[in-house]
Amino acid sequence: MTDTPIIDFVRRYCESEAVRAHMPGHKGAAFLGPEALDITEIAGADELYGAEGIIKASERNAAALFGAGKTLYSCEGSSLCIRAMLYLALLEAKRAGRRISSETGRFCVLAGRNAHKTLMTAAALLDLDIDWLPAEKSSLLSCKTDIRALDELLAAKSEAEKPIAVYITSPDYLGNIEDVRSVAAVCHWHGVPLLVDNAHGAYLKFLERSLHPIDLGADMCCDSAHKTLPCLTGAAYLHIHRAASAVFSEQAETALALFASTSPSYLIMQSLDNANALLSGGYAERITEYAALIRETAERLAGNGWRLIGDEPLKLTFMPKEQGYTGTGFADELRKRGIEPEFADPDFCVLMLSSENGKADLQAIESAVLSLEKRLPVTEKPPALPAPDRAVSIREAVLAPQERIGIEDAAGRILGFGHIACPPAVPIVTAGERISQAAIECFRYYGVRTVGVLREPRA
Ligand SMILES: Cc1ncc(COP(=O)(O)O)c(C=O)c1O
Numbered sequence: 001m002t003d004t005p006i007i008d009f010v011r012r013y014c015e016s017e018a019v020r021a022h023m024p025g026h027k028g029a030a031f032l033g034p035e036a037l038d039i040t041e042i043a044g045a046d047e048l049y050g051a052e053g054i055i056k057a058s059e060r061n062a063a064a065l066f067g068a069g070k071t072l073y074s075c076e077g078s079s080l081c082i083r084a085m086l087y088l089a090l091l092e093a094k095r096a097g098r099r100i101s102s103e104t105g106r107f108c109v110l111a112g113r114n115a116h117k118t119l120m121t122a123a124a125l126l127d128l129d130i131d132w133l134p135a136e137k138s139s140l141l142s143c144k145t146d147i148r149a150l151d152e153l154l155a156a157k158s159e160a161e162k163p164i165a166v167y168i169t170s171p172d173y174l175g176n177i178e179d180v181r182s183v184a185a186v187c188h189w190h191g192v193p194l195l196v197d198n199a200h201g202a203y204l205k206f207l208e209r210s211l212h213p214i215d216l217g218a219d220m221c222c223d224s225a226h227k228t229l230p231c232l233t234g235a236a237y238l239h240i241h242r243a244a245s246a247v248f249s250e251q252a253e254t255a256l257a258l259f260a261s262t263s264p265s266y267l268i269m270q271s272l273d274n275a276n277a278l279l280s281g282g283y284a285e286r287i288t289e290y291a292a293l294i295r296e297t298a299e300r301l302a303g304n305g306w307r308l309i310g311d312e313p314l315k316l317t318f319m320p321k322e323q324g325y326t327g328t329g330f331a332d333e334l335r336k337r338g339i340e341p342e343f344a345d346p347d348f349c350v351l352m353l354s355s356e357n358g359k360a361d362l363q364a365i366e367s368a369v370l371s372l373e374k375r376l377p378v379t380e381k382p383p384a385l386p387a388p389d390r391a392v393s394i395r396e397a398v399l400a401p402q403e404r405i406g407i408e409d410a411a412g413r414i415l416g417f418g419h420i421a422c423p424p425a426v427p428i429v430t431a432g433e434r435i436s437q438a439a440i441e442c443f444r445y446y447g448v449r450t451v452g453v454l455r456e457p458r459a
Contacts, residue, residue, distance in 0.1 A: 002061045002280040005054040006273035009045060010037050010266060023263070039266045048073065048264040049257035055269065061276040062237060066205050066223075068214050069242035070249040073235075074222075075268040076260055078199040079118045081222030081238040084255035085195045086122040086165070088220065091255075092193065092247045093164035101161065104129055106393060110153075111167040112143045112178075113385070116197060117425045119167060124398040124417075124431065125259070132388070133166065140385060140426050140442075141348070142176045145183050154190035162192050169197040170213065173426070174348055175310025175317045177201075177211060184217030193244065196221040202237065203228045203314060203354070206284040207291065219244035225275055228314060228354055232271040283355075287314070290355040297362050301369055309348075316351040316365065324375025337368035346445060347382055386439035390432055392454075397432035401455045407443045410435045413453040 014036050020027045028036040039045060046053035055073065063071035074080045086109065093107055100106055108129040111119055115130075123130050132138075134149035145168060154162060166187045170178035180196060187194040196213035198204070202223035205212035213221040219241050225231040238256065240248045291313035298308050298316055310317040320330040331344035334351075342352040351365060391414045392400070402416035415429045428442045429435055435451065443451065 002065065002276040003057075004270075004273045004277050005057040006046075006266070007270050009054050010039055010270060013039060013042075013045075034267055037267060037270060040263065045266070048075070048269070049253045049260065051253070058269070058273045058276065061280075062272065063239075065276060065279050066212065066214060066237070066239055067210075068239040069244065070240040070252060072238045072252055072256060073269060073272050074238060074256060074260070075234050075264040076236070077226070077234050078116075078197065078222040078224040078236045079121075080256060080260050081236055082116070082118045082197060083122040083125065083259040084238055084252065085220050085222065086119070086126055086128065086167075087255045087258060088248050088251055089165035089193055089195060090126055090128070091251055092245045095245075095247055096191070097160060098162060098164060099160040101129070104393070108163045109165050109167050110150075110163040110192075112145060112169050113138050114141050114143050114169050114172050114426050115167065116169065116199070117427055119197075120394060120427055120430050121398075123394045125395075127393065127395045128164070129393065130430065131163070133168070138385070139382070140428065141174050142172050144176070145178060147179070147182050147186055150183070151186045151189070154186065154192060159191070162190065165193045165195045165219075167195045167197070169199075171198070171200045171204075171310075171312045171315075173200070173343060174350060175200075175312035175315035177204075177311050180211075180213050180216035180218060184219075188217070193219040193248075195219065198222060199224040199236075200227055200312070200315075200352075203287055206279060206287055207313065208284075208288050214239050214241055217241070220248055225272060227352070229275050230278060230354070230356055231275050232265075232268050234265065235268045235272050235275070237272075286355040290314075290353075290357075293359060293362055294353060297366050301366065304370060305374065306369060314353050316353065318349045318351075318369075319347060320349060321347065321378040321380075323372070324377055325372070326378055330372075333372055334365075334368055337364075337371065339365055339368055346380070383441040383445050384438065386429060386436050386442060388430070389434040389436060391434045392432045394431045397454060402452045403455050404450050404452050406450055407440050407448060410440060410443075410451050410453060411437055413451075413456075416452040416454050 023040045026035040041047050046055040059071050106129045110131050110133050113132045134146040135143040136146045137144045168178050184194045196218040198213045198221040202225050221239050223237045225235040226233045307319045326346045327344040327349040330349045331341045341349050343350040398417045413435050429439045
């Protein structure tokens with residue numbers, strides 16, 4: 001089993017009963033419970049973004065488990081890693097001689113339409129443009145990259161004009177997984193790095209056949225350890241592929257430090273350290289077994305007429321309109337039966353599970369769903385996604401004076417900060433785009449009532 005240098009250090013420190021003449025202010029007293037283990041970067045505790053001791057040793061353990069060239073910890077979720085990945089891609093693009101677009105004066109990322117809003121905030125901070133990837137199928141929450149169209153698009157650009165990176169989200173919130181291997185092959189053929197938002201897929205490494213993006217050729221990816229592994233909220237990894245540009249691994253700490261707090265949580269780091277021991281000690285067998293139980297449950301529910309979608313082994317994603325429930329209505333029914341879903345919108349209800357749920361939870365879910373009476377189908381369909389109509393850059397919009405207005409008054413106005421997102425934070429419109437009537441229909445459908453827009457100049 002992998003060792004746990006961070007946990008061991010903190011435990012020894014607690015046992016030493018040293019006078020805590022350092023942050024944090026609770027001094028180890030148990031206000032909530034875990035304070036004794038909550039220390040700061042004291043002597044011997046290493047430094048998260050200049051790691052040379054226990055943190056470095058623990059990160060190396062993680063890199064070995066995930067088969068990455070380098071793995072760094074984040075105590076601020078995948079959100080921090082996404083900003084760092086974009087910054088690194090920008091550095092590499094400049095090194096490789098990419099030029100800003102002569103039309104827009106900015107570098108560009110080519111991203112799947114279902115990107116989490118952190119991509120937009122990263123673009124605002126780094127002054128990047130985002131172009132949407134060509135997709136075979138695209139909806140707000142899921143898209144499947146059109147590999148041939150991507151190839152043609154990249155082939156049509158000169159070396160200097162190529163995007164700084166291709167960025168995809170896989171798995172997505174609904175549990176769909178992209179063909180990362182094929183996307184990576186096309187990107188690398190054209191000399192463009194592939195970044196994967198694998199926030200929902202840390203565990204994919206430990207399936208019988210790994211589906212982890214690093215194994216499938218991604219240059220970098222972020223995994224929210226807290227979403228699917230037994231880790232505290234905020235725990236995440238930035239993984240860098242062995243064969244990726246040296247700039248990525250050389251500058252990765254700097255990149256994370258640029259956006260991160262200078263007070264990283266040692267509770268979260270211990271949780272990541274502990275995960276190394278768990279992951280190397282029988283975890284793969286546990287999730288393989290549990291994934292099989294989830295699959296069997298899904299098959300029985302499907303056999304009973306419930307529609308489930310997605311190919312991610314640890315999610316149950318229901319599309320219950322045909323059985324007479326909206327996603328949110330279905331979620332309410334589950335809540336009444338003691339089950340709290342991860343996410344629901346008018347069309348979907350997502351249950352996110354892990355081996356920690358155990359058999360009893362799966363049985364409770366199955367009986368709850370089977371106890372629901374089927375009704376007449378809900379026929380309302382989601383509106384088409386609005387076509388993007390960019391008025392100003394993402395950064396300009398985010399930094400401009402704003403006002404909040406009702407969606408009825410929003411047609412023709414330019415969206416400001418606070419990208420309008422449906423529940424799992426996928427933007428319907430991004431900052432700097434003009435709001436169309438189609439966008440307003442979408443806002444209405446997803447329950448958005450007000451939007452922040454750029455103030456108009458006084459007449
Ligand atoms: C697809 C996706 N990417 C990124 C994030 C951000 O991850 P974190 O909450 O770990 O910062 C989320 C959060 O829900 C997400 O769903």
